[in-house]
Amino acid sequence: GGIDKVMAQLGGEPMIVRSVRTFQNCDAIKEIVVVTRPDLIEKITHLCTDFSKVKAVVAGGADRPESVQNGLNALSDKVRLALYYG
Numbered sequence: 001g002g003i004d005k006v007m008a009q010l011g012g013e014p015m016i017v018r019s020v021r022t023f024q025n026c027d028a029i030k031e032i033v034v035v036t037r038p039d040l041i042e043k044i045t046h047l048c049t050d051f052s053k054v055k056a057v058v059a060g061g062a063d064r065p066e067s068v069q070n071g072l073n074a075l076s077d078k079v080r081l082a083l084y085y086g
Contacts, residue, residue, distance in 0.1 A: 004040065017047055019085070024051045031055045031079055035071040 006016040016034070023029045031053055036044050038059040048054040056074040060067030068084055075082060 004037070006036065006044070007040070014047060016044055020048055020051050020054060023085075024053050029053060029083075031075055033058060033071045033074045035060045035067050 006019075007014050009015075010018060016036075020032060020034065023032050032048075032051065033055055034044055034048060034057045036057060036059070041057050041059060045057045048057060055076065058070050058074045061070050064086075071084075072082055
């Protein structure tokens with residue numbers, strides 16, 4: 001009956017916004033893909049509209065490896081190194 005941790009409020013904003021902002025502000029990071037539950041895609045997409053490095057918000061898979069693969073598949077061909085944060 002709780003709230004998804006990425007949507008939990010911290011300092012007046014959802015955790016996902018704080019996390020994405022941190023990566024957005026890092027010069028070494030060129031693209032961000034957020035992987036989430038299907039029912040949160042629309043809400044998280046809306047929350048991330050001001051972050052230019054967010055290239056996609058995609059649904060996770062049946063398990064963590066599939067979710068990571070979904071995120072990797074959403075990256076552009078220019079990406080040579082990816083970081084999983086979760």
